[in-house]
Structure formats: structure tokens, C-alpha cells
Amino acid sequence: MTIDFGAVLPYLPVMLKALGISIEVTVLSFFIGSVLGIFVYLGRRSGLAPLRWLAHGFIEVFRNTPLLVQLYLIYFGLPEVGINLNPFWSTLAGMTLNNAAYTAEIFRAGIESVPNGLVEAAGALGMRFSQTFRFIVLKPAIRNVLPALTNQFIVLFLFSSVGSVISLNELTSALADLNQRTLRTLEIFTIGGILYYLTSAVIAGSSRLAERYLFRW
Amino acid sequence: MVTPLLSFDFGQFMPPLLRGAGVTVGLVLASGIAGTIIGVVFGIGRSAPLAPVRWLASIYTNFIRGIPILIILLFLYYEIPLLFPYATFSQTITAMIGLSVYAGAYMAEIFRGSIQAIPRGQLEAGEALGLNYLQKMRYVVLPQALKIAVPPGIGFLIALVKASSLVSVIAATDLTRAGRIITSQNHAPLATFLVVAALYFVISYPLSLLGRWYERRLA
Numbered sequence: 001m002t003i004d005f006g007a008v009l010p011y012l013p014v015m016l017k018a019l020g021i022s023i024e025v026t027v028l029s030f031f032i033g034s035v036l037g038i039f040v041y042l043g044r045r046s047g048l049a050p051l052r053w054l055a056h057g058f059i060e061v062f063r064n065t066p067l068l069v070q071l072y073l074i075y076f077g078l079p080e081v082g083i084n085l086n087p088f089w090s091t092l093a094g095m096t097l098n099n100a101a102y103t104a105e106i107f108r109a110g111i112e113s114v115p116n117g118l119v120e121a122a123g124a125l126g127m128r129f130s131q132t133f134r135f136i137v138l139k140p141a142i143r144n145v146l147p148a149l150t151n152q153f154i155v156l157f158l159f160s161s162v163g164s165v166i167s168l169n170e171l172t173s174a175l176a177d178l179n180q181r182t183l184r185t186l187e188i189f190t191i192g193g194i195l196y197y198l199t200s201a202v203i204a205g206s207s208r209l210a211e212r213y214l215f216r217w
Numbered sequence: 218m219v220t221p222l223l224s225f226d227f228g229q230f231m232p233p234l235l236r237g238a239g240v241t242v243g244l245v246l247a248s249g250i251a252g253t254i255i256g257v258v259f260g261i262g263r264s265a266p267l268a269p270v271r272w273l274a275s276i277y278t279n280f281i282r283g284i285p286i287l288i289i290l291l292f293l294y295y296e297i298p299l300l301f302p303y304a305t306f307s308q309t310i311t312a313m314i315g316l317s318v319y320a321g322a323y324m325a326e327i328f329r330g331s332i333q334a335i336p337r338g339q340l341e342a343g344e345a346l347g348l349n350y351l352q353k354m355r356y357v358v359l360p361q362a363l364k365i366a367v368p369p370g371i372g373f374l375i376a377l378v379k380a381s382s383l384v385s386v387i388a389a390t391d392l393t394r395a396g397r398i399i400t401s402q403n404h405a406p407l408a409t410f411l412v413v414a415a416l417y418f419v420i421s422y423p424l425s426l427l428g429r430w431y432e433r434r435l436a
Contacts, residue, residue: 066382077407
């Protein structure tokens with residue numbers, strides 16, 4: 001069979017629609033997961049030892065097991081205890097928890113990167129803890145973690161493809177489906193790969209712009 | 218209803234799971250080694266004096282790092298039989314090729330970073346001593362760069378352990394696929410995949426500890 005990209009172009013709208021689902025589940029899990037990640041980070045710094053252990057255990061478990069197995073547990077395992085989630089909610093739940101574990105570590109590194117002298121100086125100026133955190137720690141911390149957060153966002157986006165295994169109709173699942181129908185493997189996966197690559201590149205590019213314009217002083 | 222974890226028959230199902238874990242460890246080791254070799258070559262390629270070599274190396278590393286590993290695996294799974302209709306390839310080999318291509322791109326990026334971390338002055342000193350490009354790489358840059366690359370390299374190896382679970386999708390019988398096969402027999406996915414997750418943790422967590430230990434030693 002000769003290579004003919006024209007033969008698969010009519011399927012581009014189907015692919016773009018599926019890419020939309022990939023992006024939707026990524027954006028949702030990134031934001032919910034990052035907020036959860038702040039709480040996990042706070043848990044790790046808590047004065048209560050059991051809370052610290054719980055947060056630490058959560059981070060280690062989710063960072064040291066594959067997303068695919070986590071999705072199998074949620075999608076196939078949870079119905080055993082009466083919790084039934086459809087493919088979208090299962091993927092969203094798995095990616096959210098996964099992202100929380102990773103962002104908790106990113107926030108820790110970012111906040112620890114703000115020199116203690118700055119915090120002490122703010123104290124010497126009579127700033128309250130909330131003021132110190134808001135005006136002194138937060139902005140440099142966000143700027144410091146922005147590259148790592150962007151990286152995590154891209155990794156999360158790429159791993160949204162795992163949702164296809166539990167039959168979420170995102171881009172990878174659409175590509176596998178179109179491949180079966182057209183048997184044009186090279187063309188389908190080349191276009192699919194380019195769609196993934198372009199989306200990652202756009203995310204990376206906008207983060208660099210944000211770094212340059214939003215966080216300069 | 219039986220308590221989920223009690224419904225798992227360890228005597229019957231542990232041997233296939235451990236065999237699957239063996240395949241996972243073997244795949245990660247093989248593609249980790251292949252990926253490191255590819256990574257060193259392409260990492261050096263990205264700082265090569267010849268511009269086309271640099272472009273080629275950066276197209277490979279950037280494109281592969283911008284697409285999901287599952288896409289690489291599915292592409293190879295469907296494309297290899299089309300290209301070589303008479304080859305009898307086992308899925309484990311396809312999985313190994315896919316994971317190596319994937320690992321190579323990330324390792325190349327890690328090596329690029331650690332090569333760049335070597336101060337320029339050292340290269341200029343090498344130049345002053347009359348070393349050519351390859352000699353400078355061999356005697357000045359690489360011995361130091363490889364050391365810097367160890368902690369992020371271990372970090373990526375952990376990611377590779379987890380990414381390797383996706384080879385189950387192209388029917389390679391790793392730990393995850395062993396788990397799927399068992400659930401089709403015992404209909405106890407919760408208990409089975411908890412055991413599978415625990416086995417992944419046993420493979421991956423020592424690597425995490427090793428990475429942290431090495432980083433502390435470097436500091």
C-alpha cells in the first residue's frame with residue numbers, strides 16, 4: 001500500500017474532536033489535582049505526625065505505581081465495593097490523584113527555594129504570616145515552580161492517552177479505531193503524533209511566554 | 218460479599234504475577250541500557266559542531282518527548298507486521314524497541330543538560346591543550362557529565378518502570394498483563410490490581426531511595 005495522507009485527511013475532524021476530550025480531561029485533572037496537591041503539601045508540613053505520614057504515603061504510592069494500574073483499580077476494582085465510575089470520571093479521578101502527588105512535591109521544592117532570609121526580613125518589617133506568604137513567598141515560589149509545573153502538565157497530557165485503555169474516547173482511542181477502519185497505520189499515527197506534539201509544544205511555548213512577561217521584576 | 222483482599226488466592230496467582238514482574242524488570246533493564254546508549258549518542262549529537270547533526274538529534278528528542286509512549290507502542294505494534302509480513306516478532310521485542318526509542322529521547326535530553334552544565338572554560342582549556350572535539354568529549358566533558366546525569370537518570374528509570382505497564386496494551390505479558398489475565402479468571406480486580414500495584418511499588422521504590430541517596434552524596 002502506498003503512503004497517502006490524503007486518504008486519512010477526512011478523518012481529521014474526528015481526531016480533533018477526540019483531542020478535545022484529551023485536553024478536557026487533562027485541564028480538569030491538572031487544576032483539581034494541583035489544588036489537592038497544595039493540601040497534600042500542607043499535610044506533609046503539618047504538626048500532626050499521622051497527617052504527615054498519610055500525606056507522605058499518598059505521594060510515594062502514587063509516584064511509584066503506574067497510572068494504568070491506578071485506572072484499572074478505579075475502573076474495574078471500585079465497582080466491587082459499589083463505586084461505579086464511567087471511563088471519563090475514572091480517568092479524571094486517576095489523573096487528578098496522580099497529579100496531586102506530583103504537584104505536592106513540586107510545591108515543596110518551590111517554597112523551599114525561597115531563601116529563609118527573605119521571610120525573616122519580612123518578619124523584621126512587622127509583616128504577619130499571611131502577608132509574608134502572600135507578598136514575599138508566593139510570587140518567587142510560583143516563578144520557581146513554573147517550569148516544573150509546565151513539565152508536569154505536558155506529562156499529564158501525554159498520559160491522558162492511558163484513558164484509551166479503559167475505553168475513554170480520547171485521541172489515542174480514536175487513532176486506534178481509525179487505524180482498524182482504514183488500515184493506514186503510518187498516516188494515522190503520524191498525524192496523531194503531530195497533533196500530540198503540537199499541543200505539547202503550544203503548552204511549553206505559552207509557559208515560556210508567561211515566565212517572561214508575568215513573572216519579571 | 219467476601220472481603221476483597223481475602224478473595225485473592227496468593228498460592229495460585231503469585232507465580233504468574235512474579236513471572237510478569239520479571240518481564241517488567243527485564244524490559245526496563247534492556248530498554249534502560251539501550252536508551253542510555255541512544256541518549257549518550259544523541260545528547261552528544263545535540264552539541265555537535267555540525268548543524269545538521271544537531272537538528273537531527275533535536276528533532277528526535279523533541280518529537281518523541283512530545284508524544285505519548287502508548288502512541289509509539291501502538292504504531293510499532295501495527296506497523297511492524299505491515300513492513301515485515303514474514304517476520305515472526307514476539308510482542309516483547311516490539312515492546313522493547315518502543316521503550317528503547319522512548320527512553321533514548323529522555324536520556325538524550327538528560328545528557329544534553331548535563332553536558333551543558335560543564336563550564337565553557339574547561340572546553341576552552343581543552344582547546345588550548347590541542348585536544349580535538351572527540352578528545353575533549355572523551356576526557357573533559359563526559360566523565361563529569363555522566364556523574365551529573367545519574368540522579369535525573371534514576372528519576373527517568375522510575376518513570377520507565379511505570380510507562381512499561383503500557384506494553385500490556387500491545388499484548389506483551391508483563392506484570393500488568395499478568396494481572397489482567399488473572400482477573401479474567403478470579404473476577405477479583407480490586408484485590409488483584411492492589412497486589413499488582415504493590416509489586417510495582419516494590420520495583421520502583423528502591424530506585425526512588427537510591428536516587429535520593431545518590432543526590433545527598435553528590436551534595
